[in-house]
Amino acid sequence: MLKKPLVSVLLAVYNTPFELVKRAINSVLKQNMQDFELIIIDDGSDNQYQHEMVIYTSLFPSIITYIYHPNCGQAESINRGIIKSSGQFITIIDADDEFKPNHLRRCLEQMQYADLIASNAQTVVDKEADYYIPDRLDTSKVIHVDDCILFATLFGKREVFVNNPFYTMYSADANFYERVSIKYHVKKVDLRTYIYYRNIPNSTCAKLKNSIE
Numbered sequence: 001m002l003k004k005p006l007v008s009v010l011l012a013v014y015n016t017p018f019e020l021v022k023r024a025i026n027s028v029l030k031q032n033m034q035d036f037e038l039i040i041i042d043d044g045s046d047n048q049y050q051h052e053m054v055i056y057t058s059l060f061p062s063i064i065t066y067i068y069h070p071n072c073g074q075a076e077s078i079n080r081g082i083i084k085s086s087g088q089f090i091t092i093i094d095a096d097d098e099f100k101p102n103h104l105r106r107c108l109e110q111m112q113y114a115d116l117i118a119s120n121a122q123t124v125v126d127k128e129a130d131y132y133i134p135d136r137l138d139t140s141k142v143i144h145v146d147d148c149i150l151f152a153t154l155f156g157k158r159e160v161f162v163n164n165p166f167y168t169m170y171s172a173d174a175n176f177y178e179r180v181s182i183k184y185h186v187k188k189v190d191l192r193t194y195i196y197y198r199n200i201p202n203s204t205c206a207k208l209k210n211s212i213e
Helices: 018-029 047-057 074-084 103-112 158-162 172-181 204-212
Strands: 007-013 036-042 064-068 089-092 116-119 122-124 132-135 138-144 155-157 186-189 194-197
Touching (some): 007 018, 007 074, 007 103, 018 036, 018 047, 036 047, 036 074, 047 064, 064 074, 089 103, 089 158, 103 155, 116 172, 172 186
Parallel strands (some): 007 036, 007 089, 036 064, 116 186, 122 194
Antiparallel strands (some): 116 155, 132 138
């Protein structure tokens, strides 16, 4: 019987530029804590993209599981990844971001104090305005990313994710965090071991922000 990994890392992709996805994957593989699995959920990318993903992920068969399904959105893709995962802890990485080498280890250190954490990130921007995203309570206003719950910085015990699926909605991360906080001990921490690229013009937040300016 195969030993279950300590951490399951979930990565949803949908035609994300392949060089960015490889950067994200490689940042997981270079962690200084190696007891993890990486589950990549392809949310209906085109055939050529799927072919490239199969070839690249097959280089790491003992670590990476690649799943393909018709397009259904990030939230549902992550939910399906949770079902396929087997780790004691679960976390997420966005396809166009990356982990610092100590990210998983630093997150694990926080688990003696919480069932779920979210953390601030090292945010990469081109201009000051990129630090601000639409407020989920009023999308005509913006708030600083440090005041938000960032989807891919969520890290927690398996049961938290299994018992609380993500909903398809803007700010699904904050909604998840609030629902979980009713039953579990949650904590916002200032690790900044997650690198969040806000200088990518086609991101969901960038598109929404542009639509209201």
